[in-house]
Amino acid sequence: MTSRKFKHMVIAIAGPPPEGLTVDKVRHWTEVRKGRFTQDFDEDVTHLLLKDGLKRKRVKIVDFDWFELSAGPGKVEKVAKYCYRRLLQRERALRRDREQVERGNLLAARFVNTNLFRVHYDNCNFRYEVSLVRGNHLESGQHERYVLYLFESNAKPPLFWFAAKYFRRKGDSQPAYFRPSHYSGPFDDELRHFKGFFQAKTGIEWEDRVTHYGVMPASFFTYTPPRHGKPIGRDTLFSAKMSWELNAALRGIPDPSMEEPAEEVQEGLGGAVLEADGAAVVVKDALLGNADLEKPERDDGSDWSLVDLQEHDGDVEV
Secondary structure: OOOOOOOOOEEEEOOOOOOOOOHHHHHHHHHHOOOEEOOOOOOOOOEEEOOOOOOOOOOOOEOHHHHHHHHOOOOOOOHHHOEHHHHHHHHHHHHHHHHHHHHHHHHHOOOOOOOOEEEOEOOOOOEOEEEEEEEOOOOOOOEEEEEEEEEEEOOOOOOEEEEEEEEOOOOOOOOEEEOOOOOOEOHHHHHHHHHHHHHHHHOOOHHHOOOOOOOOOOOOOEEOOOOOOOOOOOOOOOOHHHHHHHHHHHHOOOOHHHHOOOOOOOOOOOOOOOOOOOHHHHHHHHHHHHOOOOOOOOOOOOOOOOOOHHHOOOOEEO
16 A cells, blocks of 8 residues: 655755655655655745755855845845744744743643742752652552642742642653642742642651651652752751761661761751761650651641542642
């Protein structure tokens, strides 16, 4: 059966074809595949065949207007205004900007308009975009993933918005969206949503995200904090170095301080920072005693379970 791959195409040639290919061959192959070949470069042409023009950067592909104006009295016209490469670059840039605006507008109804909001950074340069991962018991080798965002408006004074994406497996191109607030709001309110969702999924409070890393059962989602001196964010009970030492004590693994060269002291909720040698051992039992494996109850009016996405009326959309 003859291929119809060139259907709806009108093909023309600019300049001589490469060696081994003739105009008659191009015409024949085009028409056999249900396309149309023309030697006239008119408005119907959809594909223009060039041998080397676009590959050779020093060759300037310009409109005839440049030649007519430059051939007349006066100076030679600047090529940039008539160069098809420049025009193509501008068109591509405009198309990218237009597509980005369209994507942001499409997301506005169920997620956040990314033209008006950006991901929030705190004063430690920590980006509030965190991933929570859990092995998918229904599909071997696959992982479920939540990505939590705290957005900040571009407009001033800033407003904030918490939202999350849910991916059922790696490569999932149709994530589900969760956004508890219908409108953006104050920082404290949306940060509370962010922390509440994090705690519901991981079983640990946001402030304990480093000290309790890797200690929860496999049924919970896991958050992996940044390592090797990267900012871990504010709202931790201890400094970054101390938090990793406590985590090592809880997990019974070697002291990771050699892997954590940065000794940034970050104020926690109570402003307490423990730096004494052996402090991890002293507070180990206290931390273990406070590690409640049950999902906490929230008192902010939001349903944080999201165990079954089908149970939520409109909160999660695909």
